[in-house]
Amino acid sequence: MAGPAGSGKSTFARALAAMTGLLVIHLDQHFWQPGWVETEQHEWREVQRRLLVGDAWIVEGNYAATLDLRLERADTVVYLDTPWWVCAARAFARGLRRRPPASLPKGCAETVLRRMLGEWRLIGMLYRGRRSEREHEFALIAKHGQHAALHVLGSRREASSFVERAHVRRQCDAGR
Numbered sequence: 001m002a003g004p005a006g007s008g009k010s011t012f013a014r015a016l017a018a019m020t021g022l023l024v025i026h027l028d029q030h031f032w033q034p035g036w037v038e039t040e041q042h043e044w045r046e047v048q049r050r051l052l053v054g055d056a057w058i059v060e061g062n063y064a065a066t067l068d069l070r071l072e073r074a075d076t077v078v079y080l081d082t083p084w085w086v087c088a089a090r091a092f093a094r095g096l097r098r099r100p101p102a103s104l105p106k107g108c109a110e111t112v113l114r115r116m117l118g119e120w121r122l123i124g125m126l127y128r129g130r131r132s133e134r135e136h137e138f139a140l141i142a143k144h145g146q147h148a149a150l151h152v153l154g155s156r157r158e159a160s161s162f163v164e165r166a167h168v169r170r171q172c173d174a175g176r
Contacts, residue, residue, distance in 0.1 A: 034107025
C-alpha cells in the first residue's frame with residue numbers, strides 16, 4: 001500500500017484486514033526503535049525481508065527507499081491517491097488529538113507538543129512533494145511491481161468499495 005502521509009493508509013489497512021482476515025504490517029511499528037531512534041537503512045531492509053516472509057499480508061507505511069522490497073513480493077498494490085490538501089487537513093487534525101494513537105511503536109512516548117510539531121511539519125512536506133513523491137512512487141511501482149495488480153483509489157468511496165469487493169472475494173474463495 002502506498003500514498004502520501006495522511007492519505008488514510010493505516011485506516012484503510014485496518015478496514016481491509018478486518019474484512020479479509022489478512023495480517024497487517026504497520027511499518028512505523030518496526031522502523032522506530034525506543035526513543036524514536038531510526039533503524040539504520042541496511043538493517044531496515046533486513047527487517048522488512050523478515051516481515052514479508054508470509055504468503056498473504058497487508059503492508060502499510062511510506063518508506064519509498066525500501067518500496068522495491070515490498071513490490072517484488074506483492075500481488076496487489078493499492079495507491080491511495082488522496083489530494084495533498086486532504087492529507088494536510090488530516091495531519092493538522094491529528095496534531096490536535098489529545099490522546100496518542102494506539103499504533104505507536106514500542107518505547108516511543110509521544111507528548112502533545114511532539115505530536116503537533118510532527119504532524120504539522122507534514123503539511124509543508126505534503127505541499128512541497130505533492131507531485132514529485134507521487135511520480136517517484138509510480139516510477140518505483142512501474143519498475144518493481146509490474147507483475148502486481150495496481151489499484152489507484154482517489155476517494156473514500158473508492159477505498160470503501162475496494163474493501164467491500166475484497167470481502168466478497170474472500171467469502172467466495174472460502175466457499176469453494
